[in-house]
Amino acid sequence: MAKQITSRSEDYSQWYIDIVKKAGLADNSAVRGCMVIKPYGFAIWENMRDQIDRMFKETGHVNAYFPIFIPKSFLSREAQHVEGFAKECAVVTHHRLMNDPNGGGVVVDPSAKLEEELIVRPTSETIIWHTYKDWINSYRDLPLLINQWANVVRWEMRTRLFLRTAEFLWQEGHTAHATKEEAVKEAELMQKVYADFAEQYMAMPVVRGTKTANERFAGAEETYTIEALMGDAKALQAGTSHFLGQNFAKAFDVKYLNENNVEEYVWATSWGVSTRLVGGLIMTHSDDSGLVLPPKLAPIQVVIVPIPKPAPEIDEAAQEIMNALRAKGITVDYDTDPKKRPGFKFAEHEMKGIPVRIGIGKRDLEKGTVEVARRDTKEKTFQPREGVAEYIEGLLEEIQQNLFNRALKFREDHTTVVDSFDDFKEVVKSKGGFISAHWDGTDETEKRIKELTKATIRCIPQDVEEEEGVCVLTGKPSKRRVLFAKAY
């Protein structure tokens, strides 16, 4: 194979980076911690974004756009929020450069210092709630169901392409409601939207739950999360939805007149997913031959390779198959490059995770067949050329489902119920994955377990029944199990 990558079992982190680079998804940039998303990686993100956007619109949301800058003083308005967010961020202090009087290029013009520094948004609650004060007067202005697609910046010290970068792309929904019940329902709805997207499109099974107080978003009263398990048995927080109570309404003085003409504070939610999902997608399905993509998000779903090279009768057959596939809304490429051998092309298409490859040779054509290879299992079969588009259509659905099933089985195999701290430590160390254990509900215990094992409480799962037990660390009583894991 032309482009070797590190094997997954040998060095998972390096394997991940190799895939990101060799599949042409992203690169590091000249700016510390910021990535360049390359066209193929961006095409995957576009497919994700477009589908998520459709799901937002189907649930009654609209898009808007708020400024990238936040006046520094806004960040101090909500006490918890500033603790969680204000620290590591990009600060704009000046608005002009000038020619260096000493001839050294350009320098910052000291006379162009801003009166108040501006922060490049790490998240937009503050600027948005400042704006909502003008938009909300009466119950008739509610609910306000707004989302924005934007770039945000958090000055991360340790970055990794897609998973943790100083600048990333995301969407952030910010809604305002007349009642607490409605806001809670909204936060739960968006968690469901995220879970549906993850499972139905990314083929990535997720656990739904709520965060402990300790792991909540800064300023939230409840954080709903979806948690996925990556191929190295570490957890990935894939999306969060926050019930913010009246915290931001109070901080920015956003009230409305209710139907009885009484002033009340507004209730809020916020929710977001980011380009981090691309990292999750890679780590859920890929293998030592490269990327594996679920058909519903693959920029190219099918590639046709002439064996060993283009020829009139092969081109004709390829064209006919492409037409039939495109008529079904399936994206397809014909790889006619005369300078590369089929084996080389196969490796390239595997690296890029194209779900289905069709090989067409003259002898196949004489027999009325084509060769169909699926990326997920690498199985190859010969299929009648007649009706091959229908076959492929079904196969893409099968691959989508198989990827989900495979990931679900992996998660089930890597979810362990433990009842002693010795077992807990042993599982963290040897097997990893989710650990279902009793916890006494205190911050201290949660932190102590993290210190001792690096495992954190990923969530208090929603679908787990109450069960009497004792905390795995302290032996104090507990009413339900929570999910621990080491996480990205």
Next chain:
Amino acid sequence: MAKQITSRSEDYSQWYIDIVKKAGLADNSAVRGCMVIKPYGFAIWENMRDQIDRMFKETGHVNAYFPIFIPKSFLSREAQHVEGFAKECAVVTHHRLMNDPNGGGVVVDPSAKLEEELIVRPTSETIIWHTYKDWINSYRDLPLLINQWANVVRWEMRTRLFLRTAEFLWQEGHTAHATKEEAVKEAELMQKVYADFAEQYMAMPVVRGTKTANERFAGAEETYTIEALMGDAKALQAGTSHFLGQNFAKAFDVKYLNENNVEEYVWATSWGVSTRLVGGLIMTHSDDSGLVLPPKLAPIQVVIVPIPKPAPEIDEAAQEIMNALRAKGITVDYDTDPKKRPGFKFAEHEMKGIPVRIGIGKRDLEKGTVEVARRDTKEKTFQPREGVAEYIEGLLEEIQQNLFNRALKFREDHTTVVDSFDDFKEVVKSKGGFISAHWDGTDETEKRIKELTKATIRCIPQDVEEEEGVCVLTGKPSKRRVLFAKAY
């Protein structure tokens, strides 16, 4: 009418601002010069963006994403570029805030000063060409046809919603080519894409031409432009496409090995349109009742109003019409608000520029008709309920065409051929619009005319024939007319 706006003839600038605000398109924000794009304004921008994006993809371009920050030193690499762009921009100097030791909220942490300041991108040629150096090695890597949708910041002193804001949304294409001819062809192609979009979707006629050396993009060898005429007879530069020669390739040392294995510098283009187009759309078509939108870009194409309020038989008829319209891909709303009278609703829908309104009353239904009002001419007619969806479908096309024709006629009426400087001054002062005049081709004359009249050379039009003449200011010989105008 509920929401009065300033009349266009009385105060054009205020009329414009009134429309932007009362139609719910955008607002000023807490951050100087940055706007908030409200949901209805953003829905228009989304429609524009999605169509432009389709046109880019149809012409072989792909999207990617590059960092928002540019290291300060990059800006000095291309000499002209730094002159044109580096000055008024947002400069990031620190990466951390801390709690004020004196208890005054948060302050910049002086210990977190960046070694090299980062500039929030005013445009991305420098960071992108720095990246292209890694991506381009041989002729096989070319052409590189990449676009990005992004936010950019230019610290403008005088801002106006959509037309000139410190932060704005745009797309910037950056292509790399093996030959000069191919790059020039690309720059011309993108000008054509912009012109087609403006005319076919925005219904905004444009003049295609090239900029004078003086008005060129900083770092370009040729700037192709599309210029539109607004309702106050001022010109708007609506989109530009630049042939950059080898300037950026040389500044960032981007070479490729040609087919003969010889190293050559790469040829470049860049091209962009922005949220400024929303301002152009407003000023091309709107009137004293509010926004007028071309059907192809209207977020809601048809609104149905029950007269005087909802009732079972009206609701049923409305639902039937909505189903028929939606089956044709037409977007439609049914305004059932029981608290607003029809006249109030009509004014609101006119303010929002919804192209077609259907009124349904009980007496109409008995007669088997509905009332159809078009926003562009405000004409109302009664139409048979049977087949009304087909009628509306045709009407939307007619409105789209009528808006274009009307704007084209306005431009033709406001394009004046002049041959003396007295006439020139008189036309600038009294009538405005485009002035077609001879110019001697020098920077000095161009600048002098601007000083004397505030009119600038909008472009050297592409479709104008050579013609012997003398410069309107200096009397020196000239071979062709150029287009002057006062501009936004």
